[in-house]
Amino acid sequence: MPSKLKDNLQHATQAVKGNLQNARENLQSTRADVLAARKCENINDPVDTHFVDYVGMVWAKLFIALHIIPNVVTMLSGLSGVAGGILLALNRSLGTDIIGAVLVFLSAVFDASDGQVARLTRHFSRLGRMLDGAADASVYFTLYTACVCRLWNTSLFAGSDLRHAILIALGLITFLLYVAQCQLPDYFKNLHMYMIDNSHGNELSRTKHIRAERATAKGFSRFSLFCYAFYTGAQERRAPQTQNLLDAIELHGKSDAVCDAFYAKSRKLVKLTNLLTFNLRTAVLLLCVFLHFELGALGFVILVLEPIRLILLGRYEKLSRTLLPMVTGAAVPV
Numbered sequence: 390m391p392s393k394l395k396d397n398l399q400h401a402t403q404a405v406k407g408n409l410q411n412a413r414e415n416l417q418s419t420r421a422d423v424l425a426a427r428k429c430e431n432i433n434d435p436v437d438t439h440f441v442d443y444v445g446m447v448w449a450k451l452f453i454a455l456h457i458i459p460n461v462v463t464m465l466s467g468l469s470g471v472a473g474g475i476l477l478a479l480n481r482s483l484g485t486d487i488i489g490a491v492l493v494f495l496s497a498v499f500d501a502s503d504g505q506v507a508r509l510t511r512h513f514s515r516l517g518r519m520l521d522g523a524a525d526a527s528v529y530f531t532l533y534t535a536c537v538c539r540l541w542n543t544s545l546f547a548g549s550d551l552r553h554a555i556l557i558a559l560g561l562i563t564f565l566l567y568v569a570q571c572q573l574p575d576y577f578k579n580l581h582m583y584m585i586d587n588s589h590g591n592e593l594s595r596t597k598h599i600r601a602e603r604a605t606a607k608g609f610s611r612f613s614l615f616c617y618a619f620y621t622g623a624q625e626r627r628a629p630q631t632q633n634l635l636d637a638i639e640l641h642g643k644s645d646a647v648c649d650a651f652y653a654k655s656r657k658l659v660k661l662t663n664l665l666t667f668n669l670r671t672a673v674l675l676l677c678v679f680l681h682f683e684l685g686a687l688g689f690v691i692l693v694l695e696p697i698r699l700i701l702l703g704r705y706e707k708l709s710r711t712l713l714p715m716v717t718g719a720a721v722p723v
Contacts, residue, residue, distance in 0.1 A: 661697070674689075
C-alpha cells in the first residue's frame with residue numbers, strides 16, 4: 390500500500406475516533422445536565438426520561454446562552470402548541486396536520502426546557518409556575534377545540550343544531566376534565582417530593598400560607614398571590630384528606646417513619662400519574678387525528694383518563710387518611 394494512502398487512512402481513522410470521542414463527551418455532559426435539572430429521578434415519565442429531556446436540554450442550553458428567562462420559554466411552549474392546534478383545526482391536508490403535530494411536539498420540548506432552564510439557572514418564580522399551567526391549558530383547549538372543529542361537518546354531527554350543541558358540550562367537558570386531570574399529577578408529585586425532602590424540585594405551596602402572605606403584599610404582588618392562591622386552592626379542594634395530613638405535619642412535625650410509610654406507597658402511585666400528563670394524552674390525540682377518529686381522542690379523556698384520575702385520587706386520599714394517626718400519635722396503622 391502506498392505510504393500516502395496509508396497516511397490518509399490513518400488520519401481519517403484518527404478523525405473518526407476524535408469525533409466519536411467528542412460525541413461521547415457531549416452526550417455525557419448533556420446527561421449530567423439533564424440529571425442536574427431533573428426534579429426527582431423516580432417520578433419521571435419514561436418518554437421524558439429517555440428522550441424529551443435530552444431534546445429539551447439542547448434547547449435549554451441555547452436559551453441559557455441567549456439569556457432567555459424560563460417564563461419566555463414557557464410562553465414559547467404555549468404559542469407553539471396553540472399554533473399547532475390551530476393548524477390541526479383547519480383540517481386542510483396531511484401536510485398541514487404533520488406541521489401541526491410537529492409544533493405540538495415542539496411545545497412539549499419547550500415545556501420540558503423551561504423547567505430545565507429554571508433549575509439550572511436557579512430562576513424560579515410563582516409566576517412561572519402559573520404561566521406553565523396557563524400555557525398547558527391554552528394548548529389543550531386549542532387541541533380539543535381542533536377535535537370539535539374537525540368533527541363539525543362529519544356525518545355524525547352535521548346538519549343538526551342539537552348535535553352541534555352536544556359536540557360543543559362534549560368538547561367543553563373534555564377540557565374541564567383535562568384541567569382536573571393535569572392538576573393531580575402536579576400536586577401529588579410535589580407532595581411526594583415534599584415527603585421525601587427533595588427541596589430541589591419540590592414546589593408544594595399551601596393556600597393558607599399564600600393568603601397570609603397576600604395580606605401584607607401590595608400592588609402586582611398582591612394580585613399575583615391572589616392568582617396563585619386560586620391555582621393552589623383548586624388543587625387542594627380535590628384532596629381534603631391530604632390537607633388534614635399536611636395540617637397535622639405542620640403541627641406535630643414530619644417523622645422518618647411517616648415519610649418512609651408514605652414513600653413505600655407513593656413511589657408506585659406517583660409513576661401512574663404520568664399516564665395523565667402530556668405524552669400519553671397527546672400521543673392518543675394525534676393518532677386519532679391522523680386516523681380521522683377525533684371522537685376517540687375526546688372519549689379517551691372521559692372513559693380512560695378520568696377513571697385513572699379518580700382511582701389515583703382515592704388511593705392518595707386513603708394513604709393520607711391512613712398516615713394521619715401516625716403523625717398525631719393517635720395510633721399506628723397496620
